[in-house]
Amino acid sequence: MGGSLVNQALVRLYFEVREGIRDPVAAWAKLTANSEVYRQARGGRRVPLDDHTAAELAAAAIVHTAAEHGADQVAALATSPLAGLVGGMGGAVLTEQSSAPAQILGPSFPGPATEHWAQAAYVLLWGENNRTVRAPGTPWVIAGRYKGQKVVAIGPHPTRLSDETLVVRPGADGALAMAVGHVLLKEFYLDRPAFTEHAMEWTDLPFLVRLRERGGVLVPGGLLGPAADRLSLYGADGSQGAEVLLPRFDDGPGVLPRGVPAVRDGEHLVTTVFDLLLATYGVARPGLPGRWPSGYDDRAEPYTPGWQEAYTGVAASRAVKIARELGVTAEKTHGRCMVVPGWLDTPHADTAYRAMLALLVLTGCRDGWAQPSAGPDIPLVPYLCLHACGEDRADVGALSWALGDGLFEHRTSRSVLLEAVRDGLPMAPPPRVLALPRWIYPLPPQVDLLIGPDERCDLAPPDARLIADAVAKLTTGRLEPAVAGTEPGERRMRLLIDHAWMHEYGEALPVYRPPGAGLPLKPTHLVRMP
Numbered sequence: 001m002g003g004s005l006v007n008q009a010l011v012r013l014y015f016e017v018r019e020g021i022r023d024p025v026a027a028w029a030k031l032t033a034n035s036e037v038y039r040q041a042r043g044g045r046r047v048p049l050d051d052h053t054a055a056e057l058a059a060a061a062i063v064h065t066a067a068e069h070g071a072d073q074v075a076a077l078a079t080s081p082l083a084g085l086v087g088g089m090g091g092a093v094l095t096e097q098s099s100a101p102a103q104i105l106g107p108s109f110p111g112p113a114t115e116h117w118a119q120a121a122y123v124l125l126w127g128e129n130n131r132t133v134r135a136p137g138t139p140w141v142i143a144g145r146y147k148g149q150k151v152v153a154i155g156p157h158p159t160r161l162s163d164e165t166l167v168v169r170p171g172a173d174g175a176l177a178m179a180v181g182h183v184l185l186k187e188f189y190l191d192r193p194a195f196t197e198h199a200m201e202w203t204d205l206p207f208l209v210r211l212r213e214r215g216g217v218l219v220p221g222g223l224l225g226p227a228a229d230r231l232s233l234y235g236a237d238g239s240q241g242a243e244v245l246l247p248r249f250d251d252g253p254g255v256l257p258r259g260v261p262a263v264r265d266g267e268h269l270v271t272t273v274f275d276l277l278l279a280t281y282g283v284a285r286p287g288l289p290g291r292w293p294s295g296y297d298d299r300a301e302p303y304t305p306g307w308q309e310a311y312t313g314v315a316a317s318r319a320v321k322i323a324r325e326l327g328v329t330a331e332k333t334h335g336r337c338m339v340v341p342g343w344l345d346t347p348h349a350d351t352a353y354r355a356m357l358a359l360l361v362l363t364g365c366r367d368g369w370a371q372p373s374a375g376p377d378i379p380l381v382p383y384l385c386l387h388a389c390g391e392d393r394a395d396v397g398a399l400s401w402a403l404g405d406g407l408f409e410h411r412t413s414r415s416v417l418l419e420a421v422r423d424g425l426p427m428a429p430p431p432r433v434l435a436l437p438r439w440i441y442p443l444p445p446q447v448d449l450l451i452g453p454d455e456r457c458d459l460a461p462p463d464a465r466l467i468a469d470a471v472a473k474l475t476t477g478r479l480e481p482a483v484a485g486t487e488p489g490e491r492r493m494r495l496l497i498d499h500a501w502m503h504e505y506g507e508a509l510p511v512y513r514p515p516g517a518g519l520p521l522k523p524t525h526l527v528r529m530p
Contacts, residue, residue, distance in 0.1 A: 004054035005046040005460040010449075013037060014057055024060035025474055029068065032061075032432075035448045042443075043456040051462035052470075058461055059470030061449040065433045066091065075431035081464040082435040082451065085471065092428035099525055100353040101369055104361065106491040107529070112338060112367050118144035120338040120368070122329040124322075125153040125162060126356055127173060127342025141340075150329075152322060155342060166322065171346040171515030172312040175250070176319060177355035178303035178512050182281045183296070183323035184362050189231075189274075190283060194331045198364040199231055204494045205274040206231050211244060211262060214403050218244045220276055220508060223498045224268065231274040233261040234285055242269060243289040246280050247401040247506025249513045250302055250311070255402055256280075259288030273496045273509075280509045296320060303512065311514070330363035337363060340370040348513035350525055355510045361493045394519050401506030408504065413521040420526040435461070499527045 013034075018027045049057075062085075065074050071090035076083045078095040087093040101109065117123065123144065141151060141161050153162035156170050168176055188194040199205045206228045212221035233239045242262040248254040258279035260271040278285070281303050284292035293301035297316060301307060305316035305323075312319075330337045339360060344352050360368040396416055397408040408416060421427045432448045439454035450457045461467060495509065501523045502508045 004049050004051050004462045005455075006049045006054055006057070007042065007458045008045045008047045009037065010057075010458050011047055011049060024056050025064045025067075028057075028060040028064045032064070032448050039447075042450070042458060046455060046460070051466055054459060054462050055466035055470045058449070058451060058459060058467050059474050061433050062086075062089075062091075062467075062471055063474045065448065069432055070429075072429055073432045075428055075433070076435035077437055079437045080435040080452075081437075082461065082467065085464060085468050086435065089471070089475075092431065094428055097371070098350045098353045099527065100350050100357060101371060103497050103527060103529055104354065104357045104494050105366075105369060106493070109369070110367070112370055114370075117141060117338065117340070117370065118147060118149065120144060120336050121149055121333045122326060122337040123149060123151045124326075124337075124339045124356075125151060125155070125159065125342065126339050127344045127352075128155055128170075150325070152325075166312075166314050166318060168312045168314055171348075172308075173344060173346075174348070174352035174355045174512040175303070175308040175311040175514075176314055177352065177359060178281065178510065179305045179308035179316075179319045180323040180326065181355065181358050181362065181510070182283060182303050183305065183320050184327050184359065185278055185281050185283045187324065188327045188331070188363070190278075190285070194327065195362060195364055196231060198335075199274070199362070200227070202364070202366065202492055203361055204492050204496055205272065205277065207273050207496070208265065208270045209273055209276060209496065211242060211260075211269045211271060214245075214405075217403070218242055218269070219403055220244060220246070220496075220503070222503075223273075223496065224265065224270055228272055231272060232278075233263055233270075233272055233275060234288075236261065236263060238263050241288045242271070244271075244276070244279065245403060246276075246509075247403075247511055248302065249401070249506075249511060250307075253400075253402045256282075256302070257290045258282070258292070259290040261288065277495060277509060280511070311512075326359065327363055330365055335364040335366060335368065337365045338368040338370055339365075346515045347517065347519070348515060350522065351507060351511055351513050354507070355512065358495055358510045361495055366493070396519055396521075396523060399519070399522060400504055404504045404506065407500065408523060413519055416523045417521060417526065420523070425526055425528060494529065497527060497529070499529070501527055 013031055017030045021027045062074050066089060072092050074086055074091035075094055076086040076091065078093050083093050123141065145151060151162045153159040153165045154168055154173065156168060158165040158167060208224040208228055210221035210224050211218045239261040241259045243257055243259050245255040246258055248256045260275040260279050262269050262271045282293045282301050291301065293304045296304055297306040298304045299306045299310060305319040308319060309316050326337055339356055341353065341356065357369060393412055396411050396413055397406065400408060430446050432446060434447050434450055436452035436457065439452060439456050449459065451459050451461050453460050497508050505524050507524050
């Protein structure tokens with residue numbers, strides 16, 4: 001007997017129908033005609049089964065479901081060992097990752113392979129990286145250090161893999177990232193134009209943004225089309241200082257009065273994304289209205305190194321030091337810096353990721369986000385989330401900023417998610433075969449076979465290669481090969497996410513949200529750029 005464990009009722013029924021039927025796929029088809037029998041026994045006793053028989057059972061379920069009901073009803077979470085097999089045959093690979101990387105870097109950014117980590121000159125291990133587990137990428141980090149790579153760990157506890165560790169309070173990663181961005185904008189854009197050429201060609205920073213009135217004040221509106229011929233309108237002919245209100249969440253839902261240079265473009269008052277970004281980060285320029293930090297040590301105005309110290313526990317001088325090291329290294333190596341995101345288990349991890357990603361965009365580290373893209377065909381929010389938030393009655397409008405338009409007032413997560421699906425958000429249908437790396441609750445309905453390590457799953461799978469081999473043997477004449485999608489063309493990296501939902505939450509540009517009660521689903525997680 002092997003190491004696989006299978007639900008006792010499923011084993012008994014499978015062998016009953018398998019007797020006299022040589023084809024495992026036909027046996028599974030007969031079994032699923034009465035699948036409710038063992039569905040009711042789900043979570044019961046599991047018995048050991050040899051690996052090859054267990055692989056045959058799983059492969060029969062996958063092949064029959066894909067042929068009879070469609071490949072999209074075979075699903076696997078992206079972290080499951082079977083995700084590659086399911087995705088390769090056209091099934092639904094479901095992701096629970098933040099959508100921030102796809103929003104900023106594009107939906108199909110490749111991300112560096114782990115074997116390329118050693119080629120980076122500067123690495124930030126950012127977030128909860130478990131110090132007791134030797135992760136698969138660990139050898140490549142060690143190899144890079146032999147080549148002179150500097151590794152900085154940022155998280156709630158020290159790690160032995162790094163040359164330097166910044167111990168950050170849980171949930172405060174975004175505050176540190178905003179302070180690092182403040183220094184980068186001040187010293188590598190205003191003081192000297194180290195990355196101006198990169199920003200003009202590869203980012204949305206020179207794009208024009210409409211300023212719109214909201215309650216008698218100005219707030220950022222939408223993009224107005226192609227890029228301007230300069231990053232900033234500061235000092236341009238006809239420019240004037242305009243005070244805009246920007247979101248602030250560090251002291252409750254509030255606003256930041258900051259000034260931007262603006263010009264008239266027809267009937268619109270416009271500024272650039274870069275000018276809005278400087279205002280958001282609090283990087284002052286003479287003559288602009290608003291309330292600005294007095295310097296790096298200002299603790300009252302976000303997002304200075306001094307301000308972040310109260311939230312993160314990291315000294316302001318160390319935040320400045322990390323920012324300068326990142327900027328100088330990226331400049332000298334033409335972008336060979338990398339962020340390895342850890343497990344940010346906080347309600348606002350999406351905004352923390354966006355603040356980190358902004359640092360790579362600003363420094364030209366185009367391939368520096370060490371988290372591979374889920375791909376353009378992978379649902380941003382799986383069907384599992386739709387089911388899980390079905391009973392949630394929390395008001396998602398409570399997360400809007402002070403000058404929002406009230407799009408989500410008295411709305412539930414489920415209603416917003418359904419609206420997103422109607423508007424074209426990719427969503428997997430209810431799966432009939434589902435592979436999980438861990439148990440989820442509540443369980444999606446209509447699942448014929450639940451593959452996962454937990455005792456409440458039907459089958460603890462053997463090696464994924466055994467299942468792949470079994471699927472290959474059983475697919476002859478039954479399945480059409482999946483057709484790979486075409487890769488989109490070259491894209492600019494975005495720092496302004498121009499979407500009504502992002503503007504509603506005041507998160508069109510990077511912001512910091514302290515950890516709070518949170519919700520199972522935030523509408524900003526659903527934003528998918530075309």
